[in-house]
Amino acid sequence: MTGEQPATFESLMLAHERKVVRVAWRMLGSLEDAQDAAQEVFLRLYRHWRRLDPLAVEAWLYRITVNVCCDMLRKRRPVGGLAEEPAIAPSVDLEGDERRRLLAEGLKHLPERERAALVLREIEGLSTTETAAVLGVAETTVRSQVSMGKARLRKWLEGRE
Amino acid sequence: MTWKDEDIESALRGLREEDVPLAALANVRARVLERASKGRAPSWSWTWAPAAAAAVLVMVMLWPRQEATLPTAAPALPAAPEEALVRPPLGTQPVHVQARKNATAPAPRIQTEFIRLFTEDPDVVIYWSLASTGGAE
Numbered sequence: 682m683t684g685e686q687p688a689t690f691e692s693l694m695l696a697h698e699r700k701v702v703r704v705a706w707r708m709l710g711s712l713e714d715a716q717d718a719a720q721e722v723f724l725r726l727y728r729h730w731r732r733l734d735p736l737a738v739e740a741w742l743y744r745i746t747v748n749v750c751c752d753m754l755r756k757r758r759p760v761g762g763l764a765e766e767p768a769i770a771p772s773v774d775l776e777g778d779e780r781r782r783l784l785a786e787g788l789k790h791l792p793e794r795e796r797a798a799l800v801l802r803e804i805e806g807l808s809t810t811e812t813a814a815v816l817g818v819a820e821t822t823v824r825s826q827v828s829m830g831k832a833r834l835r836k837w838l839e840g841r842e
Numbered sequence: 843m844t845w846k847d848e849d850i851e852s853a854l855r856g857l858r859e860e861d862v863p864l865a866a867l868a869n870v871r872a873r874v875l876e877r878a879s880k881g882r883a884p885s886w887s888w889t890w891a892p893a894a895a896a897a898v899l900v901m902v903m904l905w906p907r908q909e910a911t912l913p914t915a916a917p918a919l920p921a922a923p924e925e926a927l928v929r930p931p932l933g934t935q936p937v938h939v940q941a942r943k944n945a946t947a948p949a950p951r952i953q954t955e956f957i958r959l960f961t962e963d964p965d966v967v968i969y970w971s972l973a974s975t976g977g978a979e
Contacts, residue, residue, distance in 0.1 A: 691875065698870060702862045712863070716870050723874040727881075777856060784853040803854040831850050838845045 690730055694723050697739065700805065701746050707800045708750035710789040714757075718749045725749075743805070743815040747797045754793055787837045795830035802827050 701722050705715035722745050726738075733741055788796055794816070801812045802823065809827075813820045952973055959968040 694871060694874060698867050699862055702866060702870060706862065707857060712866055716866055719870045720873045724877055727878045780853045781856045781860065785857060799854065803851060804858045806858065831847060834850060835845045
């Protein structure tokens with residue numbers, strides 16, 4: 682994690698908006714919902730940013746993003762189908778695109794804590810220690826959640842073929 | 843399509859490299875800044891409430907007060923007896939004296955009298971007005 686120290690709230694938001702939206706997008710499976718979640722996250726940041734340790738802002742944002750997304754997942758109806766699949770930028774790597782599309786779809790079917798662990802550990806590239814700190818669980822729990830998440834994902838992906 | 847652990851990890855990393863649309867970021871930024879600026883702007887009612895309260899207080903303090911005339915506690919006088927028994931000197935009959943019920947003095951009536959004075963000139967007559975209170979005093 683990097684320890685930036687932006688001077689204003691706006692610069693703080695600019696520094697972190699991409700990762701907040703990305704995590705929310707992968708957690709919720711919908712870019713539109715991700716924008717709503719990111720808005721809520723940054724409004725919470727607006728209320729607290731002066732009291733936050735600048736070195737801890739990133740971890741704080743990850744934690745709040747995961748919490749906000751979990752709240753939204755609990756409130757909304759069960760997801761399913763490809764209609765809410767996030768748009769994937771077209772590229773020449775068609776097989777890679779197809780794999781990512783399927784993976785993004787498969788993430789939606791994981792339990793929220795496994796999904797959060799996979800998103801933070803594998804997509805965002807946090808260490809196991811950092812992921813554990815964000816989720817407020819032990820490192821062994823993170824390893825277990827990541828492992829179970831991958832297994833569940835593989836099972837779901839293979840079931841689709 | 844077969845999925846190994848490496849495939850899954852690789853595809854997950856690929857999701858990270860996938861860029862978030864700039865329009866989405868701009869949209870979030872605009873919404874947050876709009877809401878934040880609304881929260882920062884003080885409500886007019888809260889701005890004016892203390893000023894209005896202060897104005898009312900000043901008006902109350904500066905308002906000309908009427909001197910409150912508190913009823914002074916007058917010493918209670920004993921009621922006049924309806925009849926007073928006056929004991930005359932020994933050897934005479936007691937006399938009942940009727941107390942005056944109407945203690946308030948009547949308003950003096952002003953009587954105007956004119957005196958006509960004749961002068962040497964028959965065309966000139968002097969009237970002298972005499973106002974009197976009717977000799978009450």
